[in-house]
Amino acid sequence: MINPVLVETVRGGIVDLRHRGAVAVSDADGRLVWSTGDVERPVYPRSAIKLFQALPLVESGAADRYGLNDKQLAFACSSHSAEEGHVSTAEAMLKAAGLGEADLECGAHWPLFSQQALIDFARSGKTPNNLHNNCSGKHAGFLCAACHQGLEPVGYVNAAHEIQRQARAAQEDMTGFPLGDEMGGIDGCSIPAYAFPLRSLAYGFARAATGNRLGVERAKAAKRLMDACMANPWFTAGTERFCTRIMEAGEGRIFAKTGADGAYVAALPGAGLGIALKCDDGSGQAAEIMLASVLLRLLGQDDDLRVRLEPLASRTIRNWKGIEVAEMRPVSA
């Protein structure tokens, strides 16, 4: 099955670029409400799955033990831009568990998400450490969960560590998709990365949004994390990031989380729907347009959210002189 073209870039009247992909929209009973492309083949959600990976942090009692607030819980689900407030949040979470930057095993990288942020960072004379890794919030969450449970923190990124076993079990439970050994890759931040059908991911996020068919504690934890993200979009991403803009536009009605290489998940808690998509070629920009586009499809024609989402569903590309040269736009599937 060849996935359809969902986004194209037009330059001078010619379609110049084509991005294929697949999208699943599920309700909390696992019914596929809408889909396009192959939603059964496993794909890597990468960081889009972080909310599920953060469930043990809440369910174990670690979040309460260390007094984590909603900003910190949102940050535990984030792929952040390493702005000052992000770095200090990572530090504060680690400090609450009696740990520090050196305990993180995510690795260091320069700011990824904006050229200006990278320029500013380089000019400040700083060099990146583990705290600046876009996944440091998730890792701080893993470490809090480990310390609270009396687990050895060293090696917490390995598949065999109890923390990763808990994260894996949460992902399996939420998606209802049994993870065989062959589904395991390694993520950018060194933890195991598992692949899921988009259909199962969409189902999982519909359940997280509604609590449907979840145990009481898991339903409570999922709602707490999703509400924390929607209330604190900047802590899940950063200034001008697409997740931030979508959730700010949604004003508590949309949860959205990006993953590397063209993955995106979202939920509309009011409608009881979960969404998962993947751009075949890994383009993050195309995945963003796919997400805004499917959200618009799911909203009523007179929903006042439309006017805030429509500008996010296409992109005018300007050249170095500011001249409009191309447009990236959705293709109706």
Next chain:
Amino acid sequence: MINPVLVETVRGGIVDLRHRGAVAVSDADGRLVWSTGDVERPVYPRSAIKLFQALPLVESGAADRYGLNDKQLAFACSSHSAEEGHVSTAEAMLKAAGLGEADLECGAHWPLFSQQALIDFARSGKTPNNLHNNCSGKHAGFLCAACHQGLEPVGYVNAAHEIQRQARAAQEDMTGFPLGDEMGGIDGCSIPAYAFPLRSLAYGFARAATGNRLGVERAKAAKRLMDACMANPWFTAGTERFCTRIMEAGEGRIFAKTGADGAYVAALPGAGLGIALKCDDGSGQAAEIMLASVLLRLLGQDDDLRVRLEPLASRTIRNWKGIEVAEMRPVSA
């Protein structure tokens, strides 16, 4: 017609990303020697066409009048990394024609091609100007050609300016593809961008490599530019850039030039072949692997070039800790 998958990324045993594209290999008589995908549909070569755009610089006598050496001619065909030697070359070419940075109309941008180059540039405290634009060599060439011919330099980027008319005519002549008005877009550096079938582009570069069916002066100019590029790969791109690496590996047997959004052209002058390809989704990395892959296809099994090209035909992806997490590799078409 749906183009085939030519490059894929595998992570944890699963194909995670797929890049489709089309490739044309032509001889200098216009015979398609090998192809895959749709090579008849016009696509934008973008900067991959720069050698043809530089023909009037040589043919008009401007290159000789201003004493441009082979490094400067290679630079006129370049998409450079704005390293120090690139910026000074742009300045020297402009100075030869009695002009300076302010006469360039390409616009300014920060270094594009390497994160480390951007970090170093930002740390130096500099801000980019027109000289740092990756197209400043081509633009310096346009200005030299304009001044030598007594043309008003202001507005040389506009489609109606004589310099752009000459560049357009050279592109039409080399490819044998008549450009209708509807084929015109605007490039990143504000000059007109035209779309061509990959088949016509490949034919054009086979002719440039051989001089076949070209007038004496045009054949001489094309050979002079192509030889200049192959002898000075760093001036056509920059340190560790793919064009540089391919041409260094080729040691005078391969010409290669990248264009934005997944375009690549190349030539094997010894074999009398031209190559043009485009990755459907605009991925530059995938286009690089497509290029190395088609070059390997065209070389004999015992050609000693193979050992230098094979490492360029796939890519191991490592995470922030240096762990191998994925592989980008060609898919046989």
